[in-house]
Amino acid sequence: MANNHKENKGSRRKPALALLMVLLLAVLVFLFSDAAFVKNARDSLMGRLGYVSEDASGEEFSGAGESEEYENSEGEGAGPDDRFVSDEGFPDTSKAENIDALDASDLPKYNGYNYVTINGNVPDFPEEIYAKAGLVKDGDNLKTEGNLFGTVDSGKIAPYEFYSPLDDHGRCRIAYGCLGRETMPEEGAERGDISDIHPSGWAKGQNWERSHLIAWSLSAENANKSNLITGTHYFNHDGMRPFEEMTAHYIWSTGGHVLYMCEPIYKGNELIARGVHMMARSVEDNGEDLAFNIYCFNVTPGADIDYKSGIVTTEAQASQDARLYVVNKRSRVFHYPSCDGARSMSGNNREEVTATRSELIGQSYTPCGSCQP
Numbered sequence: 001m002a003n004n005h006k007e008n009k010g011s012r013r014k015p016a017l018a019l020l021m022v023l024l025l026a027v028l029v030f031l032f033s034d035a036a037f038v039k040n041a042r043d044s045l046m047g048r049l050g051y052v053s054e055d056a057s058g059e060e061f062s063g064a065g066e067s068e069e070y071e072n073s074e075g076e077g078a079g080p081d082d083r084f085v086s087d088e089g090f091p092d093t094s095k096a097e098n099i100d101a102l103d104a105s106d107l108p109k110y111n112g113y114n115y116v117t118i119n120g121n122v123p124d125f126p127e128e129i130y131a132k133a134g135l136v137k138d139g140d141n142l143k144t145e146g147n148l149f150g151t152v153d154s155g156k157i158a159p160y161e162f163y164s165p166l167d168d169h170g171r172c173r174i175a176y177g178c179l180g181r182e183t184m185p186e187e188g189a190e191r192g193d194i195s196d197i198h199p200s201g202w203a204k205g206q207n208w209e210r211s212h213l214i215a216w217s218l219s220a221e222n223a224n225k226s227n228l229i230t231g232t233h234y235f236n237h238d239g240m241r242p243f244e245e246m247t248a249h250y251i252w253s254t255g256g257h258v259l260y261m262c263e264p265i266y267k268g269n270e271l272i273a274r275g276v277h278m279m280a281r282s283v284e285d286n287g288e289d290l291a292f293n294i295y296c297f298n299v300t301p302g303a304d305i306d307y308k309s310g311i312v313t314t315e316a317q318a319s320q321d322a323r324l325y326v327v328n329k330r331s332r333v334f335h336y337p338s339c340d341g342a343r344s345m346s347g348n349n350r351e352e353v354t355a356t357r358s359e360l361i362g363q364s365y366t367p368c369g370s371c372q373p
């Protein structure tokens with residue numbers, strides 16, 4: 001009996017040790033795993049702690065019909081966008097500023113909210129967009145050909161996606177389609193790797209994200225370079241995503257179709273879009289449940305963005321005084337002296353300068369992507 005008792009005591013410690021190991025393993029997995037759901041959880045936590053990961057492409061909408069993550073990240077604290085989000089976490093367009101029409105040469109100014117509505121939020125699709133889906137105009141409504149009085153026969157709709165080829169500057173242009181379950185990823189499908197795509201204007205170390213024109217959750221398009229633009233986290237996550245989720249939600253809950261358009265809007269020859277023009281309209285119910293027409297700003301509040309070079313200057317960086325930097329005269333990259341890139345630089349190209357950050361950028365130097373000076 002005594003022996004047994006002793007053995008029990010010893011073997012009781014083993015499970016405790018095993019539990020500790022499992023916990024340790026779980027923490028390691030949470031910190032380092034690249035699995036999408038772990039990454040999302042980690043980014044969400046980091047986001048709450050005020051940390052935005054570099055090239056945080058994992059932040060983009062990752063699952064069809066999942067609005068939970070969006071609500072979680074927006075639910076706490078009174079963010080500037082609160083008046084734009086309904087209880088379901090969907091955009092509340094009734095409170096947005098409205099413009100009559102979008103004019104690329106006279107774009108609306110960002111005023112602290114991530115989008116404006118256009119034309120009273122009523123979409124107005126060019127004929128080719130609905131014609132391609134087999135739809136024709138019937139007064140204010142659309143109908144499938146051969147059907148009477150604006151009725152739509154789901155079986156006659158031709159779902160499709162269209163992506164423009166890149167322009168002469170390597171920039172994405174308009175993407176549109178008639179979206180439905182047919183164009184969406186299979187249930188349980190995992191988003192593919194898009195880190196090989198460097199959209200126009202992409203600059204390292206500036207916290208840019210690859211923003212889908214038509215979200216993966218709607219199009220199942222992964223590394224399609226005609227569908228990925230350089231966007232800020234604020235634009236991608238807080239601006240576009242609620243509209244994408246609302247669209248995905250409509251399709252999943254009704255089985256219907258949605259005419260959808262997303263066009264990046266550039267100023268002149270700039271490589272990064274100032275924003276996107278997004279429109280959507282549900283088809284089967286003639287836009288009754290889902291209709292929007294917005295311009296979404298590609299900005300970061302408080303930051304100054306060079307839409308040609310992709311260099312972002314945050315408020316903290318802008319207020320920096322002159323200090324010591326190490327510059328590479330050949331590659332035109334500048335570093336903090338403590339950066340490995342500064343230490344390993346060859347003598348011929350290396351120069352130490354005392355300057356402000358903006359002075360160096362003005363001399364066409366680029367901040368190092370690693371030390372992010």
Ligand SMILES: [Zn+2]
Nearest residue numbers: 335339368371
């Ligand atoms: Zn560096």
